Amino acid sequence: MDTDDLQNVSGESPNTTGETPVLPLEKLTGLLGADAFLVPCVRGTKMPAVTYTQRPFEATQTPAYRHALASGEFNIAVYLGQMSGGLCALDFDHDEDLAAFLAVNPALAATTRSRGSRGGMVWLRIKPRQKDECRMKNGNEGHLTPALSPKGGEGEDFPPSCTTKHFEWRANGRLSTIFGRHPKGMDYTVTVCNQPVAVTFAELQWPDGWDLPWVGAAGREAAEALAREYGQPFYTNKDGKVNGINERYWAALYARENRVLFDPDERNFYRYAAETGLWETITPESIREVISGRILEISRTSQQFTLEIQITQTRLNAVVSALKGIVEKRGAFKVKQRFIHVANGVIRFADDGDIQFGGFSPEDFSRNRSPFDFQPDADCPRFLNELILPAVEPDDADLLQRWAGLALFGYNLPQRFLIVDGTPNGGKGTLVRIIHALVGAMNTYQLRTECLQERFETYRYRGKTLLIGPDVRGDFLMERGASMLKVLVGGDPISAEGKGLNGDFQMFGTFNIVVTCNSRLRLRLEGDAGAWRRRLLIVRYEKPAPAKRVLDFDHVLLRDEGSGILRWALAGFVKLQTEFADTGDFALTDAQRERVDSLLAESDSLRLFVQAQLERHEFDNVTSAEISQAYAEFCADNGWNALPTSVVERTLPDLLLEFFHVTKSNDIERNGKKSNRGWRRVRLIAPSTFQPVEGE
Secondary structure (H helix, E strand, O other): OOHHHHOOOOOOOOOOOOOOOOOOHHHHHHHHOOOOOEEEEEOOOOOEOOOOOOOOHHHHHOHHHHHHHHOOOEEEEEEOEHHHOOEEEEEEOOHHHHHHHHHHOHHHHHOOEEEOOOOEEEEEEEOOOOOOOOOOOOOOOOOOOHHHOOOOOOOOOOOOOEEOOOOEEEOOOOEEEEEOEOOOOOEOEEEEOOOOEEEOHHHOOOOOOOOOOOOOHHHHHHHHHHHHHHOOOEEEOOOOOEEEEOHHHHHHHHHHHOOEEEEOOOOEEEEEEOOOOEEEEEOHHHHHHHHHHHHHHHHHHOOOHHHHHHOOHHHHHHHHHHHHHHHEOOOOOOOOOOEEEEOOEEEEEOOOOOEEEEOOOHHHOOOOOOOOOOOOOOOOHHHHHHHHOOOOOHHHHHHHHHHHHHHHHOOOOOOOEEEEEEOOOOOHHHHHHHHHHHHOHHHEEEOOHHHOOOOOOHHHHOOOOEEEEOOOOOOHHHOHHHHHHHHHHOOOEEEEOOOOOOOOEEEEOOOEEEEEEOOOOOOOOOOOHHHHHHHEEEEEEOOOOOOOOOOOHHHHHHHHHHHHHHHHHHHHHHHHHHHHHHHOOOOOOHHHHHHHHHHHHHHOHHHHHHHHHEEEEEEEEEEHHHHHHHHHHHHHHHOOOOOOHHHHHHHHHHHHHHHHOOOEEEEEEEOOEEEEEEEEEEEEOOHHHOOOOOOO
16 A cells, blocks of 8 residues: 555645654554554544555555554544454443443553543453353343344454443444544543553443343343244253254344345345445355354353254254245345445435445445445546557547446446457457456456357356456357347346256346457347347457557556546446436447448348349349359458358358248259259349448
8 A cells, every 4th residue: 555545535645744743653553552453534534544444454554554644634543343453442422421331340440541522432452252151241140131142243252333322332343533633623532541451341340220232121122022023042841951943033033133135036145244335145054054153152151051952954954944034135136226336435326416425335235346446536647548548539438438437337227238349459458357357356257159048158147247258259249149148238137047056047138248359240130230239339449559568557557546447437437327318328429330330231241242232033043152252242342351151151041032032052054064052033233233232
């Protein structure tokens, strides 16, 4: 990371003048510990200035990152919980609640304490629990209810973050600010400048009458409500031994502790990951493992040790089956809302043209995101000036920008796919690799037209948004499966079959597709030129290739200008939205439309030839060799590449039957021999009488 990561996020630049930093960062690190994960936030707010959830701790130790923390121009927060070696915080809004807590925990009077606008923040380092510790105590020595034993985010050392009437417990995944300017205008202060006291969570005492989510009245009420709706978690015999479990209860408990859904059409479970904003697939095996762990945990905390015997694959499978019905949500991912999901948030596009950048939301039902951060002032000068603008005309550069925005959006609104052809080594492949990385490798798949007729090919596209055909052959769109492209981009329903799975997988053809080729492609039209015309976009690289190649140029550009390229694509999507609102399609120039027409004409060249240079004549005939020769000359005159001879010979009989109602003969006479293949009652039009017939 360099200081550019923080440039202009708060409207100011990091302190690079070499002056003594306002904050003695070493003192703060010494106070909280060298393993404290510090996060710079926009000054005067609680909004992180960098992406921290995916950043390893080592990245916070670089000179640039440490310099930004020491500059005094950012608030500083701590990424709590396991990321900071168990450092957690209790936030009290009222002085009387803080005093009551310290009164029953006198040892914590010496722990780190800070203050914002009111109350105080008590900083603690939570020690791991002992393996034989099977219960947690509160001020009343109460046992945990079976369904609500302590459950941390990824471990068992402390419960997840929660808010109560008297305090807020902040743990795994939460941020707490300790330095800088409070949103209300005052500065954060450290009121007790000692290192955090290390305790186990079970050692904490709580004033009488405080409701604790993990053990108090609120937790008991939640457990009782769960039991009222689904029944008791397990059943015992007259000797007090567990002789059965209630599968629906354990399924409901899992659903309450995990934001999860089951899509019956896809037959997949999805769990929401708050740190990324994504709904991610989870396997029944992983669900069974979590439920098994919860049953084991509760058997120990409730001292019902015979409950462990109930942990069998048969019973766990029954729990997973019950979970399907409890969390079923059909069609959760079928509708794409107007947003683009990036690494550090979500960019939302309102119908009135308003654009907002904000946090993640499970209601977005997003399964795809770009791995790059949105930075409002990021730029990409090398990408534009060395890759795009030298290679294509300005109108085509603009079209590429709008299409890149569409690919980033992840839903093919105009129902078109892009062909990029022309100059070898002109930058086509580099551009597509950059778009591939921008959209996200997990969201893309290789397009193989030769496989589209196979049973299981489209099943591989589930959950993807972008299909790529890189550096394909000239006959790539002549394959029998090529007609499927119209379905893949046209919004049509698709029934995809998975190998070894019963039934099919329902999805819709909303994929974005890009194909690159050094030569001009031809289409397998099959008499449907109009439909292909509505689906095609073509950008042609016709300028000379650069004199000097840059090794792995896509990696260089993504490393140095990734967020800038993302911002370029976002601007393209904004342009496309305006066009789509007006016409429902891309706005194309005459030259861009002419390329499509030319491709269709070249692809349909044999049909055009038959229409233009053959005519019916009751007393004449023509051989296959004569037609092939005339067809080759016809294509040369129009600047087209002729179809392969095998394609011509395979297609001609159907065309002549369609236009002239004649079938092929094998005894056409030429040079005294009656063994030539050809057609009777048809002849070539003499050049002097030839009248061109325009294509469809």
